[in-house]
Amino acid sequence: MDGVALVREYYRLIDAEGSDSFRGVLAENVVHHRPDMRITGREEFAEFMASDRPERETDTVIGSLYRAHNGAKVEAEGQLYEPDGTEWFRFVDTFSIGEDGIEEIRTHTDIGPEDH
Numbered sequence: 001m002d003g004v005a006l007v008r009e010y011y012r013l014i015d016a017e018g019s020d021s022f023r024g025v026l027a028e029n030v031v032h033h034r035p036d037m038r039i040t041g042r043e044e045f046a047e048f049m050a051s052d053r054p055e056r057e058t059d060t061v062i063g064s065l066y067r068a069h070n071g072a073k074v075e076a077e078g079q080l081y082e083p084d085g086t087e088w089f090r091f092v093d094t095f096s097i098g099e100d101g102i103e104e105i106r107t108h109t110d111i112g113p114e115d116h
Helices: 003-016 018-023 042-052
Strands: 026-033 038-040 059-069 073-081 085-098 101-109
Touching: 003 018, 003 059, 003 073, 003 085, 003 101, 018 026, 018 042, 018 101, 026 042, 038 042
Parallel strands: 026 101
Antiparallel strands: 026 038, 059 073, 073 085, 085 101
8 A cells, every 4th residue: 555545544544443454554663753742553552542542533634645755755734623523623744654554653733732
């Protein structure tokens, strides 16, 4: 799967919640850098997304995807919406893609860490 398709699948699986397939898009040693924390490893990341993230009933809308370095880098701009349709925040995620899946994600948001 190319980098853009992999990132699209990542967001689809996040919104599907509880999908074991989520692990399949992540490299074993994936690292997610968020404004409020750093998550290391496929299992820790999958567990966080399934159980520990602040709000699991959200909708992710991707406005733009950008590909660089033959798909090894993908950047996504989007918004996260609360269950009632209210925009929670905007974000830019930068993905590093390897042979085994997503190796690194750097998330930048328009809110501070204390607001997460």
